[in-house]
Amino acid sequence: MALENKIEMVADLIETAKTFFVDLFRPDMTLEKISEVVSPRLDDTIKKYERNGLKYSAGKFSVKYADEKHFQLEFEMYFQDIEGKWHKCANESDWRDASLLEEGAWKTIQALKIITFPIEKKQSADDEILQKDKKLEAYKEAEMDKLIAPPAEEKTIDIEAEVEKK
Numbered sequence: 001m002a003l004e005n006k007i008e009m010v011a012d013l014i015e016t017a018k019t020f021f022v023d024l025f026r027p028d029m030t031l032e033k034i035s036e037v038v039s040p041r042l043d044d045t046i047k048k049y050e051r052n053g054l055k056y057s058a059g060k061f062s063v064k065y066a067d068e069k070h071f072q073l074e075f076e077m078y079f080q081d082i083e084g085k086w087h088k089c090a091n092e093s094d095w096r097d098a099s100l101l102e103e104g105a106w107k108t109i110q111a112l113k114i115i116t117f118p119i120e121k122k123q124s125a126d127d128e129i130l131q132k133d134k135k136l137e138a139y140k141e142a143e144m145d146k147l148i149a150p151p152a153e154e155k156t157i158d159i160e161a162e163v164e165k166k
Contacts, residue, residue, distance in 0.1 A: 030102045031115065031136070034063060034073075039129040042119055045077065045089065046129075054079035054087060059119035061130055065109050070095040077119060112139055 029037075038061055046056045059077035066072045074092035081087065098106045109115065117130040 027100055028102045029100055030105045031063065031108065034105075035117065035128075035130045038073075038075075042075065042077070043122055043129045046119075046121055049079050049089070054081055056121050057086075060116050061119055062114055062116045063109060064115075065113045066095045069098050071098060071101070071106075071109050072096065075119070108136070108139060112136065 042059070042061065050056060057078045057080055059075065061075045062073070064072045064074065072093055072095050074090070076088060076090040079087045079089065098109075101109070112135055115133045115136050117133050119129055120131055122129060
C-alpha cells in the first residue's frame with residue numbers, strides 16, 4: 001500500500017471519528033434509541049474501511065456518566081491493514097445535557113456510570129452491531145425484580161379492638 005494512500009486513509013479515519021456524534025440526539029432518548037441511531041453509523045464505518053482494504057477486528061461503544069447533569073458518548077474501533085499494522089478509529093462526544101435522555105435512561109446511566117456495548121461486525125442483515133452490555137442487563141433484571149417482588153407483609157390493625165383497649 002502506497003504511503004500516500006495510507007496517509008489519506010488514516011486522515012479519513014480521523015475525520016470520520018470527529019464527525020461521528022454530530023446531530024445524533026433528539027429529546028427523550030432511551031438507551032435502545034441510542035443504540036438504534038448509533039448502530040447503522042458504526043456499521044457504515046466498518047464497511048467503508050473494509051472497502052478501503054482494512055479489516056475490522058474489534059470495538060466498543062460507551063455511554064458514560066460525566067456529572068450530575070451530563071453524559072458523554074464514545075467509541076473505539078480497531079482495524080488492521082494488509083501489512084499487519086493496526087489503526088484505531090475513536091472519538092468521544094462533548095458532554096451532552098441529561099435532559100436529552102428519557103428519565104429511566106438517565107437514572108440507569110447515573111447508577112451504572114458507564115454502559116459499554118461491544119461492536120461486532122454484521123454477519124447477516126438481521127445481526128445487531130451493538131451487543132448487549134452485561135452490566136446493563138443485570139441492572140434491568142434487578143429493577144424488574146423490584147417491581148414484581150411481592151409487597152412486604154402488611155400489618156392490619158383492628159380498630160375496634162384498639163378502641164376497646166382504651
